[in-house]
Amino acid sequence: MNSHLKRMSRFDLTCRLVEQLKxxxxxxxxxxxSNFDLWNAGPRPQNFYMLGSMGLAVPIALGVALAQPERRVFALxxxxxLLMQLGALATIANLKPRNLAIMVWDNAMYQITGAQxxxxAGRADFVAIARGAGLEQSAWAADEEDFTALVARSLSEDGPWFVAAKIDGSAPKGQTPREPAIIKDRFTRAMAQKPGDGYGGL
Ligand SMILES: Cc1ncc(C[n+]2csc(CCOP(=O)(O)OP(=O)(O)O)c2C)c(N)n1
Structure with a gap:
C-alpha cells in the first residue's frame, strides 16, 4: 500500500510544476x-480552469493533447x-498521447464539499489503478523532490505520464474568478498560438 508516502501541499506542488514550465x-x-491552486500559482493564458463538473480535467487535457501533439499538456x-472518470485512463493508455501528463492530488476526500x-481513504491505490489501465509510466511522488523530478521527466520524456501525490488538507488561499467565458476565450486564443520559438517541448 502507499501509507508511507509523505502528505504534501497541493499549492506547493502546483508551484513546483508551474515553475518548470517553459x-x-x-x-x-x-x-x-485543483484549479484554485493553479490560479494561485500564477495565472497563465495556457491554463484552463474547470469550474463546473468533476472528472473533466483529464478528458479535456486528452482532447488538447490529441489536437496539438507538439504541445505538452498537463491535467491536474x-x-x-478522477474517480468520476476512471475510464479515461484506459482510453489514454490505448491512444498513448506522448505529450500528456496527469497529476492527481490525493487527499483521500471530497474536500471542497465537506471532506467526505x-x-x-480505504483501499484504492491510484497508481495501481493507472498501471492496471495500461499506463506504464505511473508513479507516486514520495516527496517534493521526487515530484519535481517526475515533472521534469514528464516535460522531457515521452508519455503518457501519470503522477499521484498524497496531499494534506490545506485549503487554497484564493479562488479562480468565476468567469467561464473569459477563461474559455483566453485559453482558446492561447491554444491558437502554435508552440513557437523558444518552446522546449517535444
Ligand atoms: C459531476 C459532479 N458531481 C458532484 C459535484 C459536486 N462537487 C463539486 S467539487 C466536489 C468534490 C471534489 O473532490 P476532489 O476532486 O477530490 O477535490 P477536492 O475537493 O478534494 O480538492 C463535489 C462532490 C460536481 N461539481 N460535479
Missing part, C-alpha cells in the same frame, strides 16, 4: 481546489474527480 504548455486544472485533478472520504 511557456506554451497547456495546463488543465480540475474543478475546485483531485482524487474524487473517497475510495482512497
Amino acid at each position: 511557456h506554451d504548455e497547456a495546463v488543465i486544472g480540475g474543478i475546485g481546489n 485533478e483531485g482524487d474524487g474527480s 472520504p473517497t475510495a482512497s
Whole structure:
C-alpha cells in the first residue's frame, strides 16, 4: 500500500510544476481546489480552469493533447474527480498521447464539499489503478523532490505520464474568478498560438 508516502501541499506542488514550465504548455486544472491552486500559482493564458463538473480535467487535457501533439499538456485533478472518470485512463493508455501528463492530488476526500472520504481513504491505490489501465509510466511522488523530478521527466520524456501525490488538507488561499467565458476565450486564443520559438517541448 502507499501509507508511507509523505502528505504534501497541493499549492506547493502546483508551484513546483508551474515553475518548470517553459511557456506554451497547456495546463488543465480540475474543478475546485485543483484549479484554485493553479490560479494561485500564477495565472497563465495556457491554463484552463474547470469550474463546473468533476472528472473533466483529464478528458479535456486528452482532447488538447490529441489536437496539438507538439504541445505538452498537463491535467491536474483531485482524487474524487478522477474517480468520476476512471475510464479515461484506459482510453489514454490505448491512444498513448506522448505529450500528456496527469497529476492527481490525493487527499483521500471530497474536500471542497465537506471532506467526505473517497475510495482512497480505504483501499484504492491510484497508481495501481493507472498501471492496471495500461499506463506504464505511473508513479507516486514520495516527496517534493521526487515530484519535481517526475515533472521534469514528464516535460522531457515521452508519455503518457501519470503522477499521484498524497496531499494534506490545506485549503487554497484564493479562488479562480468565476468567469467561464473569459477563461474559455483566453485559453482558446492561447491554444491558437502554435508552440513557437523558444518552446522546449517535444
Ligand atoms: C459531476 C459532479 N458531481 C458532484 C459535484 C459536486 N462537487 C463539486 S467539487 C466536489 C468534490 C471534489 O473532490 P476532489 O476532486 O477530490 O477535490 P477536492 O475537493 O478534494 O480538492 C463535489 C462532490 C460536481 N461539481 N460535479
